[in-house]
Amino acid sequence: MSTEATHYGRLTRYLHWAMAVLFAWQFASAGAHAWLEDTAVEAFLWASHKPLGLLLMLLAIVRVVWGVLDRGHRPPAVNAWASLGHLALYLLMIAVPAVALIRQYGSGRAFEPFGIPLMSGFEGEIEWMTAIGSNFHGLFGWVLLVLVVGHVAMALWHRHVGNPEVMSRITGRGID
Ligand code: HEM
Numbered sequence: 001m002s003t004e005a006t007h008y009g010r011l012t013r014y015l016h017w018a019m020a021v022l023f024a025w026q027f028a029s030a031g032a033h034a035w036l037e038d039t040a041v042e043a044f045l046w047a048s049h050k051p052l053g054l055l056l057m058l059l060a061i062v063r064v065v066w067g068v069l070d071r072g073h074r075p076p077a078v079n080a081w082a083s084l085g086h087l088a089l090y091l092l093m094i095a096v097p098a099v100a101l102i103r104q105y106g107s108g109r110a111f112e113p114f115g116i117p118l119m120s121g122f123e124g125e126i127e128w129m130t131a132i133g134s135n136f137h138g139l140f141g142w143v144l145l146v147l148v149v150g151h152v153a154m155a156l157w158h159r160h161v162g163n164p165e166v167m168s169r170i171t172g173r174g175i176d
Pocket residue numbers: 026027030031033034035049050051052053054056057093096097098100101104133134137138139141142144
């Protein structure tokens with residue numbers, strides 16, 4: 001008799017969907033910054049980009065730690081590509097905000113997300129830090145979006161063509 005899990009656990013599922021909603025908002029603010037500069041839409045959305053980005057990084061770290069503790073209690077990977085894809089999503093979920101935070105620190109400007117004095121700022125600038133962020137943050141951010149779009153497309157493909165149970169693993173459908 002197999003004891004393999006058929007679904008992701010409750011915490012995994014809640015983190016997945018809460019972060020999916022927050023990522024939608026985060027990419028909307030990035031898109032507004034890229035294409036709607038100096039409009040009211042950008043002013044509205046961009047205000048949350050840095051604090052929400054930090055929150056998403058913290059949640060991604062919680063998710064990684066939880067993934068390690070929870071290993072052995074998750075449904076088996078659909079195939080090696082799915083494992084590789086999820087690994088890439090995790091790497092970028094951490095790397096994208098991390099390089100932005102390095103740039104933020106290196107800029108010497110104070111950073112107080114949610115009113116918490118995280119970086120007090122200093123005179124001058126640390127150039128390699130600002131260069132890392134400016135070279136990679138936006139680029140990796142858009143790569144993450146492309147991966148997310150591919151991930152959602154694969155999920156929908158399984159839902160309608162491949163194996164509908166793949167979607168149920170993360171929605172919790174079918175759990176009594
Ligand atoms: C998971 C979290 C994050 C995602 C997915 C994300 C995504 C993006 C993307 C795609 C862009 C490019 C927008 C454009 O082309 O104009 C961008 C720009 C920017 N982000 Fe983020 N971001 C995140 C977190 C952060 C954090 C934590 C900070 C600061 C502490 C930050 C600060 C900025 C700044 C200043 C820009 C404009 C400069 C640039 O394009 O590099 N972001 N972000």
